[in-house]
Amino acid sequence: MKISKAAKACGLSADTIRFYEKSGMLPDIPRGPDGHRDISAKDIDWLTLLYWLRETGMPLKQMKRFTALAKAGDAGVAERRQILRDHSAELGRRRALLDRCEEVLAIKIASYGEAP
Amino acid sequence: MKISKAAKACGLSADTIRFYEKSGMLPDIPRGPDGHRDISAKDIDWLTLLYWLRETGMPLKQMKRFTALAKAGDAGVAERRQILRDHSAELGRRRALLDRCEEVLAIKIASYGEAP
DNA sequence: TAGCGGGTTGGAGCAGCTCCAAGTCAACAG
DNA sequence: CTGTTGACTTGGAGCTGCTCCAACCCGCTA
Numbered sequence: 001m002k003i004s005k006a007a008k009a010c011g012l013s014a015d016t017i018r019f020y021e022k023s024g025m026l027p028d029i030p031r032g033p034d035g036h037r038d039i040s041a042k043d044i045d046w047l048t049l050l051y052w053l054r055e056t057g058m059p060l061k062q063m064k065r066f067t068a069l070a071k072a073g074d075a076g077v078a079e080r081r082q083i084l085r086d087h088s089a090e091l092g093r094r095r096a097l098l099d100r101c102e103e104v105l106a107i108k109i110a111s112y113g114e115a116p
Numbered sequence: 117m118k119i120s121k122a123a124k125a126c127g128l129s130a131d132t133i134r135f136y137e138k139s140g141m142l143p144d145i146p147r148g149p150d151g152h153r154d155i156s157a158k159d160i161d162w163l164t165l166l167y168w169l170r171e172t173g174m175p176l177k178q179m180k181r182f183t184a185l186a187k188a189g190d191a192g193v194a195e196r197r198q199i200l201r202d203h204s205a206e207l208g209r210r211r212a213l214l215d216r217c218e219e220v221l222a223i224k225i226a227s228y229g230e231a232p
Numbered sequence: 233t234a235g236c237g238g239g240t241t242g243g244a245g246c247a248g249c250t251c252c253a254a255g256t257c258a259a260c261a262g
Numbered sequence: 263c264t265g266t267t268g269a270c271t272t273g274g275a276g277c278t279g280c281t282c283c284a285a286c287c288c289g290c291t292a
Contacts, residue, residue, distance in 0.1 A: 002269075003271095004270085013250080015250055016248085016249065016250085018271095018272090019248075019249065019250090023248095034256080034257055034258075034270080034271090035256075035257085035272095036257090036269085036271075037270085049220070049224065052216075052220045052221070053217075054248085055213060055217065056213060056214060056217045059247080060247070060248065061247090080228065081225055081228045084221050084224055084225050084228075085225060088221045088222070091214045091217060091218055091221075094214060095211060095214050097171060097172065098172060098210060098211050098214075101168045101169075101172045101207060102204055102207055104165070104168045105168075105200050105203060105204045105207075109197055109200050109201060112193050112196065112197045112200075118239075119238095119239075119240095120238080120239085129280085129281080131280070131281055131282075132280065132281085135280065139279095147240090150239075150287085150288055150289080151239075151240060151241095151287075151288085152238085152239050152288090153239085153240090170279085175278085175279095176279065176280095177278095
């Protein structure tokens with residue numbers, strides 16, 4: 001699969017995919033005879049997971065750690081699971097922030113007087 | 117109030133407050149005879165609102181627009197309300213993303229096998 | 233009178249993209 | 263066969279939104 005199709009499939013931009021590859025966050029992606037990337041369905045799965053992680057604010061540093069563990073295979077499974085658990089907990093905290101912010105906004109909007 | 121106390125009160129860092137001031141996102145903050153900022157309770161309210169907006173991902177550009185409207189007084193109220201409404205809607209979308217991500221993580225975690 | 237704990241400024245550095253220039257190659261039009 | 267289009271390649275510059283740093287000033291206590 002070419003990069004632009006892959007981008008649509010995983011939700012990241014083509015530039016971001018290239019950037020993640022440069023940063024060592026992707027498995028080795030083979031090139032065709034024309035030098036173009038040949039991105040597999042497995043790669044798409046990985047990219048999609050990365051998409052979710054960064055979309056919900058995981059720092060690159062942690063994504064790199066996660067990648068390194070994935071490359072290590074079974075040995076890294078426990079820590080990978082822990083990272084995902086931690087991130088899941090982080091999402092809970094973020095949701096609480098969103099909720100609190102909605103309250104703040106509601107109060108502020110009300111203070112401007114109701115809808116015109 | 118001095119800047120470090122203000123930082124604690126509003127949730128932003130002292131550096132961020134200075135940065136926001138440089139960027140024109142704060143009302144004019146007077147200096148004492150020693151050159152130090154004298155931040156008022158009203159300023160804290162404003163900073164706290166900015167804290168919530170940026171904490172939930174509003175871009176600086178929009179925060180600047182919001183600030184400009186606030187400086188314009190009553191004339192800008194309708195648009196300010198609209199900006200907050202739009203942001204509130206945005207929060208809904210973000211919550212949906214968080215929810216979706218939690219599902220994805222749960223599936224991924226399960227695929228590693230249950231807790232050791 | 234020296235040192236400490238705050239504050240001030242301008243500017244550099246960082247994360248995480250995002251965009252651009254310059255080049256290559258395949259495919260198709262004329 | 264040549265020319266144009268379009269999708270890809272790379273390296274590197276630019277952008278956002280902080281975050282940190284150096285160099286300095288000021289008031290205070292020992």
